Amino acid sequence: MIALLYDNSFEGLLTAIFEIYEYKYTDVKILGNQNTQNDLFGENSLVITNTEKADRVMARIEKQMGANAIRQFLYAFASENEEREVIISQIIFYAIANPSDNILNDYSNPFVLQLSKWVKSVGREKHRMEAFVRFELLKDAIYFATIRPDFDVLPLLVKHFKERYQDQKWLIYDEKRQYGIFYDLKEVAVVTLPDKKMLSKNKETIWHEAEVKYQNLWIEYFDHTNIKERKNTKLHLQHVPKRYWRYLTEKR
Numbered sequence: 001m002i003a004l005l006y007d008n009s010f011e012g013l014l015t016a017i018f019e020i021y022e023y024k025y026t027d028v029k030i031l032g033n034q035n036t037q038n039d040l041f042g043e044n045s046l047v048i049t050n051t052e053k054a055d056r057v058m059a060r061i062e063k064q065m066g067a068n069a070i071r072q073f074l075y076a077f078a079s080e081n082e083e084r085e086v087i088i089s090q091i092i093f094y095a096i097a098n099p100s101d102n103i104l105n106d107y108s109n110p111f112v113l114q115l116s117k118w119v120k121s122v123g124r125e126k127h128r129m130e131a132f133v134r135f136e137l138l139k140d141a142i143y144f145a146t147i148r149p150d151f152d153v154l155p156l157l158v159k160h161f162k163e164r165y166q167d168q169k170w171l172i173y174d175e176k177r178q179y180g181i182f183y184d185l186k187e188v189a190v191v192t193l194p195d196k197k198m199l200s201k202n203k204e205t206i207w208h209e210a211e212v213k214y215q216n217l218w219i220e221y222f223d224h225t226n227i228k229e230r231k232n233t234k235l236h237l238q239h240v241p242k243r244y245w246r247y248l249t250e251k252r
Contacts, residue, residue: 001028001029002025002029003028003044003045004019004025004029005032005045005046006030006031007032007049008032010054010074012049013077013088014053015047015048015053018050018054018056019047022053029086030085030086031085057092058070060096061092061095064095064099068104069104072104072115072119073088074155074156075119075122075123075156076118076119076122078122078151078152078155079121079151080152083114087118090111091103091109091111091112122151122153125149125151125153128241129147129157130157130160130161132240132247133172134248134249136211137207137208137210137211137214138207138208138211139207141169141208142171143165143169143171144170144173145172145173145247146174147174148176149174154172154177154179154180155181158188165183168183168185169182169183169185170182178192178193179191179192215249218249219250219252222250
């Protein structure tokens with residue numbers, strides 16, 4: 001068996017799928033770089049991400065299954081599940097082999113069923129990140145937010161925040177995966193931060209003075225509008241799960 005090792009990017013996965021057809025591999029599996037266990041009875045082949053090859057696979061998917069299929073594959077990829085390469089590639093292989101079938105509606109297919117579960121879970125996490133992300137204005141006039149989502153949804157948030165905050169520089173940083181996306185009023189770039197300790201300690205030293213005032217006002221507002229007699233913790237947790245409280249100023 002040949003193991004195709006790719007760089008854990010969505011484009012890298014599509015490149016690997018393209019090369020399976022290009023080199024007519026039959027007994028093959030696709031593995032991310034984090035799963036590089038040596039197979040004594042197999043062969044490892046490194047896949048170099050090629051945007052042209054990835055775009056050709058993307059175009060074939062869109063032509064045959066529609067743009068929604070690409071969205072679903074992106075969501076499945078963001079799940080970070082160790083089976084994502086198998087599920088995504090097998091659905092693409094089946095769809096190409098059966099061009100007249102609408103494979104994504106065939107929930108009797110175990111791969112399609114698993115895909116739909118991931119899409120639902122990742123979509124829910126994406127929606128909650130869009131709702132609960134709270135920016136803090138820094139001294140260098142950049143709006144900064146940290147997140148720690150269950151899935152790697154940060155790339156899926158770009159469109160929402162770019163459209164909503166077009167006139168502001170902002171940076172959203174994933175503490176768990178240690179990378180962020182930065183918008184400079186023109187483009188969005190993937191970034192890393194050299195000093196990760198600053199994310200959790202002494203934030204007050206990098207906040208803009210206006211940010212400190214607004215946060216104090218916001219906390220005071222919630223404190224004064226809270227009616228203890230009408231407190232319904234069960235309902236509150238249903239709408240705002242406790243694991244998202246860390247993003248909310250009023251919960252500090």
